[in-house]
Amino acid sequence: MRWFLIFIAGLLFGMGLVISGMTDPSRVIGFLDLSGNWDPALAFVMGGAVAVFALGYFILRKLEKNRFHGLGLPDTSADPVSKRLVIGSAIFGIGWGLGGFCPGPAIANLSVFRTEALIFVPMMLLGMFLAQRVFGLDR
Amino acid sequence: MEFLEPLFGGALIGIGSLIAMAASGKIPGISGVASKILKWHRGDTLWRILYLAGLVVGAGLAISFSMGWAKYSVPADKGLAVFAVAGLLVGFGSRMGGGCTSGHGVCGIGAGAKDAIIYTLVFMAAGILTVFVWNQLMVGGALQ
Structure with missing residues (x-):
């Protein structure tokens, strides 16, 4: 049941990426192009996702507290902002702006063997591997 | 402005992330x-x-x-080498930065974590700046 749910969760996520337009690099770059021909529509992707997640998260936390102890929700409390994480996020943002791919959409585009994704994803995994070698695994 | 598809797709992303979190007990950001x-x-x-x-x-x-x-579609001035470099930066940065668009941007902010808001603002700003610099300096044209 747990495995099935996780697969379905991935299925919904993948469909959401395509329907929202996040899998189109030109569109993502257009969203980040504030000074040019700005296309603000993709702001609604994060808006919709955060709204739904926040509502569900709030309900799950309440359920865990009042009814089902030990639901096993992860610790999402904020850590102190660290220099390492800020610099890492900036590097991530530069890569995102260059290719218009973040990890989810790049992996989603593997489904139809898009050339850019076939190049991007192995390089991304290499970058992840290197970062884990340097900084270690985190939570 | 077409916003219904982004909103609906975003909602699916949120539901998927939520189910994955509840079923795994982990924060299911894609880079992680x-x-x-x-x-x-x-x-x-x-x-x-x-x-x-x-x-x-x-x-x-x-x-x-x-x-x-x-x-x-891919902008005409973005060759495959750009995607190779972008992949490396996205992979390295996401793990150095502890998350990506889904981990920080959706799950972190959705769970009300203040640090996730900061990291999201940082990578959005870096992305916007990168697109700006690329277009202003016409880096793509210079590479061709």
Whole structure:
């Protein structure tokens, strides 16, 4: 049941990426192009996702507290902002702006063997591997 | 402005993330999910593979059944070398930065974590600046 749910969760996520337009690099770059021909529509992707997640998260936390102890929700409390994480996020943002791919959409585009994704994803995994070698695994 | 598809797609992303979090007990940001497959941990790898497999199948279904509605295009000045460099930066930065668009941007902010808001603002700003610099200096033209 747990495995099935996780697969379905991935299925919904993948469909959401395509329907929202996040899998189109030109569109993502257009969203980040504030000074040019700005296309603000993709702001609604994060808006919709955060709204739904926040509502569900709030309900799950309440359920865990009042009814089902030990639901096993992860610790999402904020850590102190660290220099390492800020610099890492900036590097991530530069890569995102260059290719218009973040990890989810790049992996989603593997489904139809898009050339850019076939190049991007192995390089991304290499970058992840290197970062884990340097900084270690985190939570 | 077409905002209904982004909003609906975003809601699906939120639901998927929520189910994955409840079923795995982890924060299911895609960069974290993908990177930790690289190192096998008993009991902590299968769900990651299933989640990404679902993502690929879901995207493939949506693209196949969209009958050309799901657009895909790459700016003319972005060659494959750009995608190689971008992939490396995205992979390295996501793990150095502790998350990506889904981990920080959706799950972190959705769970009300203040640090996630800061990291999201940082990578959005870096992305905007990168597109600005690329276009202003016409880096793409210079590379060709």
